[in-house]
Amino acid sequence: MSLFGSLTTAISGLTAQSRALGDISDNVANSQTVGYKRVDTSFISYVTTSNASVNEPGAVVARPDYTNNIQGTVQASENSLALAISGQGFFSVAAQRGTLNGQPVFDDRQFFTRAGDFKLDQDGYLVNGSGYYLQGWPSDAAGNPDRTTLKPIQISKQVFNPVATSQIDLAATLPANAATGTTNTTQASVYDSLGELHAVNLTFAKTAADKWSLSLNAPGAATPAIGTVELNFGPTTLAGAASGTLASFSGATGTIVPPTSSALNDAANLTFTADFGQGPQAVTLALGQFGVAKGLTQYTSNSSNPEITVTNLAQDGVPLGAFRDLTMQENGDVVVNYTNGQSRVIDRVPLVAFNDPEQLQRLDGQAFMRTPESGEARVTDAATNGVGKLVTGSIESSNVDIAAEFTKLIVAQRAYSANTKVVTASDEMLQDTINMRR
Structure with a gap:
């Protein structure tokens, strides 16, 4: 009985070592595969009879030991769209099952991967x-992701439509020691609704101590002269206002409209209207706050020829922009950049966690599917709820160690050879037993 048992046990050893060799060959072959997770081999013994008096030969079975949650080396990539996960988690991906009207049709099943060479x-x-x-949460115009929807990310290379200027921000210092009648001019830019750039001249003329006249003129407008308004500085017209700060507006003409309130700390905003050929366009000129040293101020200049000092002059609104490129952010945001300097967040890449990722079903192409044993897929933002962080412009290499695989290869080869010798010896002994009848 033991002779037959030893023979079958040795044969089971051959089978087990063959499977181990298969796992090793799979690992070595995929040592350079992005996101590949190696398969180790666990050997399990089966017992027939084993007690204090006798131990009958049993068997051995090889079982795969997956390493789905063991990190591979994160390497920088020349591909700016590549993503790697540092820590736990998987990308949610979709598989194409056909086409319809030239567009891909996706499998309803959900797939997961660590291969981020997108x-x-x-x-x-x-x-x-x-x-x-790659799947993501679509984002609204403000860049906020819709976490109730997960779909393949598709980039539209449409243009960024022009946006008309609605506000000009000015931060400048007028020279308090300038002589009455001194004028200083600076120029602001305004985009109309078609994205065409126009100039608006802002001319400051000193009319008296702590008083300046601001004239607005748009050479390209249907009516170039926009209007004038008096600027008053200091605490004389506003209790509590600091010296040199804007205190009030007065005498507005043309289309210039002062704010309804000029209390301390209120916004010192003027609104004017100009027609650049696309109809009346309302623009707000933001000059800071009343009584606060912010925005437009008046202080003594050390220059022998005192002039206005502009520290900030900016406007909103943009011209027409074409698609330039795509960037990935560490929080998962997918950002489309345009030639007009604008950007738009269109999606956010989430990560997926499992209670037992080793129990995921392995598929072709370094992909996985959920199983009852792996637990439910938890879709969440990167670096939260048990998932790792995203590393942009990088890929995760295979977690295979070639040196370790060669060591396992030698051990498997020797173990296989040893089992063949047991088979040979058992066969010879059985043959001797049969020959006893002769």
Whole structure:
């Protein structure tokens, strides 16, 4: 009985070592595969009879020991759209199952991967080297993700429509020691609704101590002269106002409209209207706050020829912009950049966590599927709720150690050879037993 048992046990050893060799060969072959997780081998013994008096030969079975949650080395990539996960978690990806009207149709099942070598395909989708489509939460105009919807990320290369200027911000210092009648001019830029750039001249003329006249003129407008308004500085007209700060407006003409309130700390904003050929366009000129040394102020200049000192002159509104490129942020935001300097967040890449990622079902292309044993997929923001952080412009390499695999290869080869010798010896002994009848 033991001879037959030893023979079958040795054969089970051959089978087990063959499977171990298969796992090793799989690991070595995929040592350079992005996001690949190696498969180790666990050996399990089966017992027939084992007690204090006798131990009958049993068997051995090889079982795969997955390393789905063991990190591979994160390496920098020349691909700016590549993503790696430092820590736990997976990307949610979709698989294409066909096309309809030239566009991909996706499998209803949910897939997961650590292979983040994503690139834009011809349809504007982010696809990794194995053909899986990266999924994300679509974002609204303010960049806030809709966490109730998860879908493949598709980049639209449409233009960024022009935005008309609605506000000009001015921070400047007028020279308090300038002679009455002194004028200083600075120029602001305004975009109309078609994205065309126009100039608005802001001319400051000193009319008396702590008093200046501001004239607005738009050479390209239907009516160039916009209007004038008096600027009063200091505490004379506003109790509590600091010296040199804007205290009030008066005598507005043309289309210039002062604010309804000029109390201390209120916004010192003037509104004017100009027509650049697309109809009346209302623009707010923000000059800081009343009584506060912010925005437009008046202080003595050390220059022999005192002039206005502009520290900030900026406006909103942008011209037409074409698609320039795409960038990935560490929080998962997918940002489209345009040639007019504007950017737009269109999606956010979440990460997916499992209670037992070792129990995920492995698929082709370094992908996985959920199983009852792995637990439910928890979709969450990067660096929260048990998932790692995103590393942009990087990929996660295979977690295979070639040196360790060669060591396992030698051990498996020797163990296999040893089992063949047991088979040979058992066969010879059985043959001797059969020959006893002769």
